[in-house]
Amino acid sequence: MENLEMMEFYRGKRVFVTGHTGFKGSWLCRILLKLGAEVYGYALAPEAVNLFDICGVKDFMQSVIADIRDEKNLMAAFREARPDIVLHLAAQPLVQEGYHNPALTYETNVMGTVRVLECVRQSESVGSAVNVTTDKVYRNEEWVWGYRETDVLDGHDPYSNSKSCSELVTHCYRDSFFSGKPVGISAMRAGNVIGGGDFAKNRIMPDCVRAALAKRPVFLRNPDAVRPYQHVLEPLFAYLMVAQRQYQNPEKAGDYNVGPDKEGCVSSRELAQMFCDAWGEGMRWEAPPHTDRFREADMLRLDCSKITSEFGWRPRWGIRTAVEKTVEWTREYMNGGDVSGIMERQIDEFISGG
16 A cells, blocks of 8 residues: 555656765665656766666656756756655765865855755755765764664764755754745665675675675674665655655655664674675685774664654665665676666565565
8 A cells, every 4th residue: 555655646746856876865766667757867967887777767767867956956946847746865974085085075064955955945846855974974982772863963074064064054054044834854874785786995795796796705893883774765665655644645755774783783794795695606704914094883773663653664674675676686787687677576475575
């Protein structure tokens, strides 16, 4: 029933997606097209090897290649789209890149959010907007229990801190400009996502895939770090659900964690071992004896009881299934198979609970 309602809701809706050329954005556009939405994307050009170009969506949507910080271009694209719903994914998303280029990270993640919310504020068509942030917005105390939406926002590295600032911007706009108006504005904090088509640098699952294709061990820079891992479809369907519900009832707007159940909170070494087991072929991982790494939290978990209580949301795929689906996609891709088809198949399986 829930999936049927979502299909009926999004059919014909005009949806504006920032960051649509990225890993999560490409999967999201694939879902939206399946739901019958009119999709408008705004993002930088993708990397040379990327999911957007190979997943078969760009010929069925409007795509603007431009910088989220470019107010003039963004406003022009927004006015042309006249969206009903905005899903803001555009970001500088990497912790290490944040250390290398902090100014760009803040400009993109903070002022980019300001630019998007300015478009929403000046729009007469938008009824719902979701700012996608991260589980790293919280001040990390290395707790063994999950962070709740009421915990302090204060990411310590430039990437995490810039996303914390992005949340504060969202709160300010929601309270200052949309209070009492028929527009729902939410911020959603997702755990680490994995899935087919992620080619990013310095992420554990793409590193595992690259190592497997090169037939060498995968090297882990922080094997004991614990993160909440989930398949990319988990948060994407959660974003769509919240966007729908707050469009129908703006009082549902708020801040929501989206993460796995307890079994999905695993260490890097555990995740890498799951990948090695699923890949086979003698695949293994190694931890170098010394690493000159930037500071990263060792323990991070999310408490998702709020979104469960408010909407009845629950994760559908466990961590092992998520890893297996990633391997399945990768093998299809490396063998020159039907990437679009396997994405459709995995989306159908997720919707059906299979």
